[in-house]
Amino acid sequence: MRETVVILGVNHRTAPVAVRERLAYAEHDASAALARLRQAAPALGEAALISTCNRVEVIGVTADAERAWAETVAFLARDRGIAADDFAPALYRYRERDAVRHLFRVGASLDSLVVGEPQILGQLKNAYAQAAETGTAGLVLHRAFHKAFAVAKRVRKTTLIGRGSVSVASAAVNLANKIFDTLADKTVLLMGAGAMAELTARNLQRLGVRSLIVTSRTFDHAVALARELGGTAAPFDDFRPYLRLADVVIGSLAAARTVIGPEEFEGVIRERRYRPALLIDLGVPRNFDARLNQLENVYLYDIDDLSGVVAESREEREREAAKAETIVESEVGSFLRWLNGLELVPAIKDIRSSVEQLRDFELLRHRAWLATLEPAERERIEGLTRGLVNKILHRILSGLRESGAEAPNGIYAAEIARRLLAPDSAADDLLDDQADDGDDES
């Protein structure tokens, strides 16, 4: 069986936030989830888990893609407590070239809700670090992720994809500008401390809001963030009085249920004397009840809504994205060439020829002496050496083939054997030395 890279997941295009929020893992749970996945899906030789607001994906290396996918789906359903039927229609599955391309596109922010937004790379690095820590990333994933980071860097450097108001955070700021004429007399309440929420608050702060209030489940965190952003911290169990003051509320709490409901906010709006309020919900699952949008002078935007807002300059970004796709495509090719180099068949070929070469070389070295022998004797010596070579090769190759079934060890073993026996490698010199030593002894 061939080892291939596979990806299975949902993203903002295939699944609504209602499905994504049920599949998503909290950051602190991701490593443990990865370990559980590894147990539940033995077909996955290597695995990493990417879980952001916009995507939940499992990337792995397997010899049996169908089995790996089935095991992963079963795992997600069980682990997240969501019926497989609820998310299976939204799943995409990629293998080999498509999987590698997808990973690179994700890293280069080509698959993002807002193409070119920079946060995804950090999230991908996080996912990789977790996989490396948990020990589920092996040779192929290590290489694949590092390559994805390099591709992202190259795309960022050589295209204008990240330019302009492209991130979700800037989209939120644009939105604030449509509701408010100036932010100089506005108060922002930041609830929770997701990366995107923090960036949004930072952008608003840079435009000069009057005050920024930060609240978070861990008060110390709120204090630290407030200090960094130049705001004030509010205790989480007592944040409600601040709702009245806030013209912009950014929700980014990891909460199982919605934090603010319509009945409660209706009172807040009255106390605010109907001054408009912008609620930006970056939480997955969502922090604010969707019905809040129906309240007078209240504008509720969740992560899916923000995609519609950033439609401007899309044409330009699409042009740059096309350039980026070309880069990705060429890098996918180079990665696959490397990956195929790891395949057993070429490795076996290399090993065979390496050992054959050793025999040829030895025969060549002793050709003067061989020439003095009778043809029959010479044939026997050639037969003897051929037999020896075949016996050694048989042991190596059958051992490799056996371990090849236990993906992905076969690939690595073959790679090691190939390198050790490669005539131009340092290992070759080592072998020569050992052979010389052996000669001396005899």
Added chain:
Amino acid sequence: MHTIWLIPAVILYALAAAGFVAERLGANGWPARAATPLLAAGAALQSIDLLVRGVQAGNIPVTDFAQSLVFLAWLTALLSLYLIVRFRMPVVGAFAAPLVFLAVAIAAVMARPGRIAMPGALRSAWLPVHVTLALLGYALFVLAAGVSVVYLVYEKRLKAKRPLDAGDQRAPSLEKLDRVNYQLLGIGFLMLSLAIITGAIWADATWGHYWSWEPEETWSLAIWILYAALLESRLAAGWRGRRAAALTIAVFTVLVGSFVGVSLIAPGKHGGNFG
């Protein structure tokens, strides 16, 4: 009656209206860029028309409904130009220019032949003051209602998570529309109040009594009360945004009804029947 200057003004207004509307629909070439200059040119030609007729009449030319409508359209054109340029709100042109065009075109068609002689009693310095204040107030209310319509449209689109309009990023914010609406209402209310006061003083000087409960006066008072209530709801109850915009439009429809109705159906002295 109008001068030869009015027809080219009507044409320029029509072109300006087309330009502003095209801009809203996403055109960003010359039609959009030309809209504001066209509106200004139309207003300039109309100014000449008003000036010539004013000189002919020896006073402000507002002796019948058509003339009042033309004068109101002219004030609206000037005020909308101010909003477009000074407040950078080209969206105002999209409703103001078509309205101005319609008003002037209707008035041009309606215009009675010949000159209406104004009774000597009315040839007072109070006439231009009173009429200008009243129509200035109405023009401000026209714009307030238009801005409110824009507010409601943008508000609805924002709730529906759609771009505000074709020029999304340059569209005025809801807060700005709300504030401009409030300012227009405030100044309009002041103008209307002054118009009523000057009208009363003038009536006293001419007929010996301040108030005679003729239809225009009664309606003006009713409208004054409605606008006062509208401003009060914002100041005291804090009604703003959507609610304020909807109320502005509601009160304005009453104003239109009274302006058209009183002038055409029950004209008193204000309708040109000075007997």
